[in-house]
Structure formats: C-alpha cells, structure tokens
Amino acid sequence: QVQLVESGGGSVQAGGSLRLSCAASTYDYSFHAMAWFRQAPGKEREGVAVISTGGGTTAYHDSVKGRFTISRDNAKNTLYLQMNSLKPEDTAMYYCAATYRPRELWVGYPIPAETDFRYWGQGTQVTVSS
Numbered sequence: 001q002v003q004l005v006e007s008g009g010g011s012v013q014a015g016g017s018l019r020l021s022c023a024a025s026t027y028d029y030s031f032h033a034m035a036w037f038r039q040a041p042g043k044e045r046e047g048v049a050v051i052s053t054g055g056g057t058t059a060y061h062d063s064v065k066g067r068f069t070i071s072r073d074n075a076k077n078t079l080y081l082q083m084n085s086l087k088p089e090d091t092a093m094y095y096c097a098a099t100y101r102p103r104e105l106w107v108g109y110p111i112p113a114e115t116d117f118r119y120w121g122q123g124t125q126v127t128v129s130s
Helices: none
Strands: 006-009 012-013 018-024 034-041 047-054 058-060 067-072 078-083 092-099 124-129
Touching: 006 092, 018 034, 018 092, 018 124, 034 067, 034 078, 047 067, 047 078, 058 067
Parallel strands: 012 124
Antiparallel strands: 006 018, 018 078, 034 047, 034 092, 047 058, 067 078, 092 124
C-alpha cells in the first residue's frame, strides 16, 4: 500500500517562496509518474506539475511555468515542489499523487487529469496574501 505524506505548506506574502515535500512510504520505480495537484475553494482539482519517475521528464501548468519546479530525490523517496514568486491565485490545498498508468493512456496531456492518478496524499495548505 502506497502512502504519500505532504508537508511544507504555510502562509506567505505575494512574491515569497515555499518548498513542498511529499514523502512516499515506498518509492515504487514502476510508478510511471508523480505529480502535484491543487484545489482552491469552489474550484476543481487541477494538475500543477508532473515528473516521470524514469527519465525525469517534467511538465507544468501554464500558470506556474517559470515559477515552480518539480523534482524528486530517489534516495529519500521524496517528491518536491519549489514554488517561487507566489501569487494570491496560487492559494489552494496542494496534493501529491502517483500513478502506474502510462502517459499515453492519460486523459489529460501534458498535464494529467485527476482521474489519471490513483494514489493521493492528504494535502498541505498554501495561502498567499497580497
């Protein structure tokens, strides 16, 4: 059973930075990809960034390109999201997710849809004030 636990959320002012972490109970190299999603109040969950567990290929939602960086540390079984130049519209609950489903079967491309991922963490809140 895969367990994902996020940390690193908090409250910052616009322009600030946060680094989210996602510790996996087991880093399963058969995962096709891991990703960060977010959900703001009253909105649907959306993909923010994704990284393939094999070659490190990444993709980002247009709204975070140039500001957010997804990375992983295989030795520590940990996924990261470095968030810089934060904006109030980045305020949301952020979730870590993992999937065995190959990219060619995803509903969403290049940013996956929520239904493309099976394993989820409980989320960490990010609040950005203006």
